[in-house]
Amino acid sequence: MSVEVRIPTVFRRFTNQEAVASLEPGTIADLVAQLERRYPGIGDQLLAEDRQLHRFINVYLNDEDIRYLNKLETQVSEGDTVSLLPSVAGG
Secondary structure, eight states, X not given: OOEEEEOOGGXXXXXXXXXXXXXXXXXXXXXXXXXXXXXXXXXXXXXXXXXXXXXXXXXXXXXXXXXXXTGGGOEEOTTOEEEEEEOOOOO
């Protein structure tokens, strides 16, 4: 069994329009690395130069915001679902 990562529409230009990626369990940082290997360029959309999540990217593990867990070191297990959600702003 794998981890399901849900890709929002705004990032699908990197994933050949795939909405879901099945990845190996590990930490959120591991999943980002797997995404970058599979879909070059997506990592820069998720991580800032300091290799931390961009502040406008929200990541949820089974509906829990990882910022309130262990951030990029949050452990992800088989069968879990990770959702990537960019913040939307406007005025």
